[in-house]
Amino acid sequence: MSDNSLVPRSVARMPWGLLLVVTMLTGFGLLVLYSAASGRLMPWALPQGVRFLAFLGGALILSRLSEQQLKDIAWPIYLLLLLLLFGVEALGAVSGGSRRWLDLKIIRLQPSELMKPAIVLVLARFYDMMPAAEVRRFSAIWPAALLIGAPFLLVLVQPDLGTALMIAFGGVVAMYLAGVPKRLFIGAAVAVAALTPIALHAMHDYQRRRIEIFLSPESDPLGAGYHIIQSQIAIGSGGITGKGFLRGTQSHLDYLPEGHTDFVFATMAEEWGLLGGLGIILAYGFVIGWGMRVAMRARSRFGRIAGAGLASTIFFYVAINLLMVMGLAPVVGIPLPLVSFGGSAMMTVLICLGLLMAIDRQGRARNR
Template sequence: MQYSTRIGSSKKKSLSQKFFDLNWFIVLVIILVASFGFAMLYSVAGGSVDPWAKNQFIRFIIGLILMIMVAMVDIRVWMFLAYPFYAVALGLLLIVDIMGEIGKGSQRWLDLGFMNFQPSELIKIALVMALARYFHCLTDDETTQLRSLIKPIILIILPVVLVLRQPDLGTTILIVLGGIALLFAAGVRMWLFVASLIALIPAAYGAWQFLKPYQKQRVLTFLDPEKDPLGAGYHIIQSKIALGSGGIYGKGFIQGTQSQLNFLPEKHTDFIFTVIAEELGLIGGLTLLGLYFILLAYAIIVSMSVKSQFGRLLILGMVFTFFLYMFINIAMVMGLVPVVGVPLPLVSYGGSAMLTLLMAFGFILSAAIHKETSIPRGGAFA
């Protein structure tokens, strides 16, 4: 009861006020990260804005505008829209699934005319929003109760099933780990995670049986890439050669032999970090990691001063999703984890991931702008 009175008391910001409250330094860092992408896409095209850099730039501008718009919308609106948003994303995922069924083949995207959109990207942020809202509405006691976990687990499993059917191992991992991180941040009891970890071993065995042969092959090849140097291991070996030969200072912009002479596969998408490391060296790689660090550190620090649990969880969920993209991608190209097809955030060529990640940052910025806004447990517009 007393919370509702506080809604009105929260300071209502004007649009222009919000615009100035935006953390422009962070926006600048985002632009810098994306610029890494433009530069590398220009490089891997042999010094040409076509076919990738120009497209990527246009999408980034659209995404940036979308991000700022998302940031300026009141956090309570996002909380209100969390479930419908989740429902829409899940619906799109279902449509893709059905279309794939009809089209007799795996399809992961919807043709939007100007770009192909992957609903599996959208579901990552939709899930974070839905879970954040769910935990926002729980009391402390409820949070620690086991039965409170039923609903979030269903929220996680539904998209996981659909994504696995595509089949997209990378996205599945992102969804599951992102979901778990959110449950953890929300305060679910620690022993549950420990127990789950133990239970994971037989589960992993079960999942192994469920994997497609090519996915199994990827894992096996990852464990020993030299076993199949001309086949599945080729990508990893070539990527490591490119990275290693880059050394500390790199071979120079548009001078990477592995990438320019096409020894490196998928150099404009999943393996773009390799190009950075080859052409700009350890220094280039660390610079990009540094920029990512600034973005994520800022978000985490801000999250600790956000008044609403929804806002906090929203930020952490987005941060963790963003981090997973980055970590899995870089670990993958360096041969630390299997090749699962996860793009390097804001750098790899591709519209869906770019838009999704910029939207995610939109939510982070929105939560930051509206950090003083506290929301009753019953919901902003309940």
């Protein structure tokens, strides 16, 4: 710190614009949760605000890690989470027909959520250790496929298709950024398309039903298609400016299921309209764009792969949820991070942002 500076260098170089946008986005989410509870802080808004402050503090702690420390923890964290996923299968708590959590008495831990940033870190480390000339060889592909496939299958059998797909998406993005030949991704896409009938047959009945209802929600308007139809009604009835704060009817009259979690965007759109929806999308666009700029500024291969992979993880959260609530994708139980009630998605996204801030700090230090 220079003698004439009143602000420590570490404070001045914090990404204050990012932190402001994230705080404003979460604050807007708290208003939506407050309204969804008919103007009460409990049971959603107040606990959500406390979680945010705690997880934001954790993200700021993560931002102080060096790139070498991130490399050092990548493999241990991945292996620990893989063991915890096996633990979920053997000892996990069942809720809503799925076995996804480990009950540690103090906290209910969902290892599959933490695996989303962990898969990006471990693949970035794997390819960082490998000579660039080796990336296009088979020896660079099958280990990465195993690293992705193990948690993917463990989460798929919980069953949690949405989270399994997000783990796979994050891993595939890291492989692509590392330089794995594009023809392999094309071949994999063709193979997936060919195996789709088999996958549909192996799915649980409720998972197949979700896909059928996505294609034709009107076929069961009072059953499986109810969520999508009510969500579309809520979004459409909001118009340009919305019905007004605390004036939503779909959520307040309990027509909209899960209006505080998976379908919170529909709750928001009814009261704040198209303008509120565009505001949220622009805020997420700023956050994701900042993450991609961090990746592009990174001087190391690890930083570029990890940075873009973490930013893509946040993008997948937002894109899948918005497509889901608008009826453009099957309902797979992916919440809208920082806005939906619940700690898992918020924790994962703030971990991603903390890691991105660490990569950004490292990149700025090298550029001096």
